[in-house]
Amino acid sequence: MSHPRTLTFAFMEPPFESERTITFFRLLDAALDRDVGVRVFAYEGAVALTFARQQPHGNAVHGRDSAEEAHPLTKDWVQALQEKARARTVGFEWINCGLCVDERGVNDVIEGCGRGGPPDLWRYATDARNTLTIGTR
């Protein structure tokens, strides 16, 4: 059954390397602003976005310790979007490609993010109003 208020995103970029990652997260945030449910299939490097062991660090060049630097972490962004979706009572689902997780060793993911495969992307896309794919460049 199609959910007209749900969008599916398939995303391939890893954290920290690409401006496309920021754009992707801003699109998710904008969808939630409009009470549109979001389903994400994280593919290839994108599975590291939810890796639970991401750690903030200080930055001597900036002259700031870890707390002051408050370094952005993509796992925190995902958590923030999960909370935003809950507050607005719209759906927010996230599935990582399991094979991609294994080959990168990023199995330890934050709560609320699952493990799956291409059949999940097909299911997400079939149910969604539309799907946006963002590959690596």
Next chain:
Amino acid sequence: MKVLQVIDQAYRTTTEEQDDTIVWLTRSMRGVGGNLMILLSGHGVHYAVLRERQPTLTLGNWRQTQPAEIPRDITELVNSGVPVYAVQDDLEERGLGDLPLQGGVRPISRRALPELYEEADQVWQW
């Protein structure tokens, strides 16, 4: 639902993953009944004329044993019922226009692309 997968890059991750990751994704979704088509455009048209398996990577004592085999993957995709198209104009721009296409790959002109896109419910540009 019918999806058109547009692949406009060639050899992305083919060494590390030992396949083209979008071709692989398509084969996997086809395996669960997905109705898909593939359009090779831009540099992606290289796959349409590829004949050989990817060379083996060797780094120090480490030697790859299962390099990507794109021609086989494309053939199996076609055999599984996924139409694969290659943009003829992009082949010609790259000097590949006179080479025979992989079995089952269909040439398509740029001018015909709107009709192909209209056939799909969703277009996934990778």
